[in-house]
Amino acid sequence: MSQRESTTDRIVMRDIRKRYGMVDALRGVTLRLGPGEVVGLVGDNAAGKSTLMKILAGAVVPDSGEILVDGAPATYTSPREAHELGIEMVYQDLALCDDIDVAGNLFLGREPRTAGGLMLDERAMHAQAREHLDALRIRIPLTDLPVRALSGGQRQAVAIARAVTFGPRVLIMDEPTAALAVSEVRTVLELIRTVARRGVSVILITHRLQDLFEVCDRLCVMYEGTLRADLDAHTTSLEALVEEIVGRGHAA
Amino acid sequence: MNTPVTTEPAGNERLVVTRQARLTAKLTTHVQTVAVGGVLLVLLLVFAFSADQFLTVNNVLNLLRQIAPTMIVAVAMTFVITSGGIDLSVGSTVALSGSLLAIAIAAGWDPTLALVAVVLLGAAIGFVNGWFSAYHGIPAFIVTLAMLSIIRGTALRATEGYSTPIPRDTWVVTLGQGRLFGIPVPAILALVIAVAGWFVFAKTPFGRYVVGMGSNAESLRRSGVAVRKVGLSVFVLTSTAAAVAGVLVATRLASGSANAGVMFELEVITAVVLGGTSLFGGRGSIVGTVLGALVLGVIANGLVLLHVSPFYIQILQGAILLLAIFLNQKIFSRFATRT
Ligand SMILES: Nc1ncnc2c1ncn2[C@@H]1O[C@H](COP(=O)(O)OP(=O)(O)OP(=O)(O)O)[C@@H](O)[C@H]1O
Ligand SMILES: [Mg+2]
Numbered sequence: 001m002s003q004r005e006s007t008t009d010r011i012v013m014r015d016i017r018k019r020y021g022m023v024d025a026l027r028g029v030t031l032r033l034g035p036g037e038v039v040g041l042v043g044d045n046a047a048g049k050s051t052l053m054k055i056l057a058g059a060v061v062p063d064s065g066e067i068l069v070d071g072a073p074a075t076y077t078s079p080r081e082a083h084e085l086g087i088e089m090v091y092q093d094l095a096l097c098d099d100i101d102v103a104g105n106l107f108l109g110r111e112p113r114t115a116g117g118l119m120l121d122e123r124a125m126h127a128q129a130r131e132h133l134d135a136l137r138i139r140i141p142l143t144d145l146p147v148r149a150l151s152g153g154q155r156q157a158v159a160i161a162r163a164v165t166f167g168p169r170v171l172i173m174d175e176p177t178a179a180l181a182v183s184e185v186r187t188v189l190e191l192i193r194t195v196a197r198r199g200v201s202v203i204l205i206t207h208r209l210q211d212l213f214e215v216c217d218r219l220c221v222m223y224e225g226t227l228r229a230d231l232d233a234h235t236t237s238l239e240a241l242v243e244e245i246v247g248r249g250h251a252a
Numbered sequence: 253m254n255t256p257v258t259t260e261p262a263g264n265e266r267l268v269v270t271r272q273a274r275l276t277a278k279l280t281t282h283v284q285t286v287a288v289g290g291v292l293l294v295l296l297l298v299f300a301f302s303a304d305q306f307l308t309v310n311n312v313l314n315l316l317r318q319i320a321p322t323m324i325v326a327v328a329m330t331f332v333i334t335s336g337g338i339d340l341s342v343g344s345t346v347a348l349s350g351s352l353l354a355i356a357i358a359a360g361w362d363p364t365l366a367l368v369a370v371v372l373l374g375a376a377i378g379f380v381n382g383w384f385s386a387y388h389g390i391p392a393f394i395v396t397l398a399m400l401s402i403i404r405g406t407a408l409r410a411t412e413g414y415s416t417p418i419p420r421d422t423w424v425v426t427l428g429q430g431r432l433f434g435i436p437v438p439a440i441l442a443l444v445i446a447v448a449g450w451f452v453f454a455k456t457p458f459g460r461y462v463v464g465m466g467s468n469a470e471s472l473r474r475s476g477v478a479v480r481k482v483g484l485s486v487f488v489l490t491s492t493a494a495a496v497a498g499v500l501v502a503t504r505l506a507s508g509s510a511n512a513g514v515m516f517e518l519e520v521i522t523a524v525v526l527g528g529t530s531l532f533g534g535r536g537s538i539v540g541t542v543l544g545a546l547v548l549g550v551i552a553n554g555l556v557l558l559h560v561s562p563f564y565i566q567i568l569q570g571a572i573l574l575l576a577i578f579l580n581q582k583i584f585s586r587f588a589t590r591t
Contacts, residue, residue: 083476091474097463
């Protein structure tokens with residue numbers, strides 16, 4: 001019902017399919033996302049959540065299906081092109097370069113430059129990194145430490161900061177809180193609310209169902225490569241959501 | 253794009269940045285470079301006292317002239333190894349470029365044209381290496397091992413196994429034999445390339461991406477960097493550097509030979525690993541590489557002065573490589589993983 005497309009949709013993914021050898025990871029998934037909307041994407045392990053979102057972020061190319069951004073068909077085949085459309089993602093596996101420092105990871109691929117684009121502007125990079133981390137209340141004392149020296153939670157915070165820093169219009173977070181302490185989880189949820197109020201569309205994947213009810217407008221349930229349900233987060237109960245995820249009441 | 257997103261009035265929870273924490277971080281990342289610098293110093297002292305002629309101006313300049321080709325290729329190899337690759341074909345490329353330079357000049361080519369042609373051929377070899385490994389995911393080890401054989405064979409076929417003299421009155425001979433302000437031209441060239449290499453490695457986005465590639469190539473790709481182009485470029489660097497090294501070797505001897513540069517790849521890789529660059533990628537140091545090359549040059553030179561059989565030098569070089577990798581993995585990596 002709420003998958004009905006409207007002209008104001010920021011993102012529409014239509015009939016997305018993806019196979020990995022013998023594995024049918026996505027079997028025709030359709031998903032829409034409005035401006036400023038927060039959608040929770042849930043489902044069992046291997047349901048296809050990460051694959052679907054990697055496709056939206058340009059990191060994986062689908063076998064078939066189409067993506068509309070602001071109503072216009074988008075045919076991107078790389079993360080760079082997705083970035084240019086304002087789509088950013090926090091990956092489940094974080095995808096940081098351990099040997100590069102915190103500031104370098106934040107700005108990887110988009111480094112401030114000097115000397116006509118020839119040189120890295122390290123000074124600007126560290127100053128801006130400091131500013132962004134402080135604003136996000138991420139406690140990392142040194143921006144010139146290699147990321148491998150950080151704790152798991154700090155690394156996750158860096159990955160989140162990287163996605164938020166470049167002013168996304170669509171922010172995808174694939175289990176962003178898995179390694180975070182309670183107070184940091186609160187900060188991330190608060191961050192999601194803040195950016196959504198500014199009109200950023202957010203997709204949140206998490207197995208912490210209680211978090212979803214705090215920030216989400218809609219809850220989309222995936223099951224074995226399909227989108228099984230699209231629920232209103234304000235009217236759905238936790239029990240009903242769990243039933244949808246585990247698949248009771250559905251013919252398998 | 254650069255207005256920071258604030259979540260709520262931020263209490264200043266930022267920890268105090270101590271000078272010491274930063275210093276430790278810096279020191280530990282460079283611990284192996286410092287170590288190889290220490291080794292170089294010790295070697296210099298040992299040979300200075302044990303071999304009379306070691307610290308003469310002539311000998312030092314001679315040493316620099318001899319180690320220049322290794323240093324030039326090792327600087328380029330630092331990029332390849334840091335990106336997570338390896339290039340075993342550089343020794344063969346040295347032989348091919350030197351041979352073809354001599355053959356072309358003997359055939360009446362303009363020496364400048366011949367020089368440009370062999371350097372471009374070097375770049376083309378790098379293109380082939382990079383095309384297979386970066387664009388088609390074939391391990392660089394196998395690609396460049398195959399190329400080692402192909403290029404060496406081509407050099408042998410082109411020369412029929414004979415060495416071709418380069419007339420001493422052609423200007424290119426000054427590249428190997430000449431001096432500028434009393435300093436051998438190869439040493440000057442090596443210095444210039446080392447400084448340029450350091451600059452690109454440490455100060456430019458390309459250098460940053462080379463590190464990123466060796467560290468986590470998928471992360472780099474997801475950050476929107478054209479990873480395959482970076483992966484191809486590093487092989488163009490090594491092969492071009494190897495062609496230049498081949499020119500230096502051939503012009504120093506005033507003769508192009510298909511037997512030049514045998515085991516050269518081993519010497520180059522030893523210099524790089526000795527300098528602290530990780531064979532697994534992600535960690536590299538141009539300064540370390542330069543020091544590593546100097547250590548190898550000093551050992552080879554010093555042992556010759558002490559009349560040690562040259563066969564031992566080869567044994568020693570292999571032993572140094574093994575030891576360097578061992579230390580790199582067992583000891584120095586421990587410094588780098590946690591600060
Ligand atoms: N690169 C890949 N190569 C092969 N198979 C893959 C690849 N990526 C995903 N798959 C397969 O696709 C299916 C969906 O995986 P996906 O990571 O999207 O699941 P998920 O819903 O994110 O699960 P989780 O909750 O565990 O993160 C799985 O069966 C997985 O094995
Ligand atoms: Mg997943």
